Amino acid sequence: MSAKIADNLAKLGVTLPQPSKPLASYVGFVQQGELLFISGQLPMVDGKITQTGLLGAGVTIEEATAAARLCAINILAQVNVACEGDLERIVQCVKLGGFVASTPDFTDHPIVINGASEFMGEALGERGVHARAAVGVAALPFNVSVEVEAIFAIR
Secondary structure (H helix, E strand, C coil), X not given: CCCCHHHHHHHHCCCCCCCCCCCCCCCCEEEECCEEEEEEECCEECCEECCECCECCCEXXXXXXXXXXXXXXXXXXXXXXXXXXXXXXXXXXEEXXXXXXXXXXXXXXXXXXXXXXXXXXXXXXXXHCCEEEEEEECCCHHHECEEEEEEEEEC
């Protein structure tokens, strides 16, 4: 039997925040049947963006990886609201989509998005194993370095 998600988060020293309000015309999540689609989450704490800029032009891989982890924490915060505080309803993190703002010559996008993927594994255990995309882009909203979206199967 896998460990409870709340226990894993406590061991990681992570308290899920109240999700930030959407910054444009969308909602934080949509449930369709047993699938829960989480809108792209930014590296935000208390409603403030924590990481901006381009990889390959001043932002380090370590900074961006930490930002991707923060995006994943914010994803789970959205899931927590969608599941009315019961994270044990998560069956599986099905897919993560990671976007990395970078210069054309930067090619380590997968390493950056590992910050989100590894957090999902730590927090969810076997339920955190997922399919994934890691994509480089010229720019992201509000000049953030990283944005991550997710799809979950829930019960």
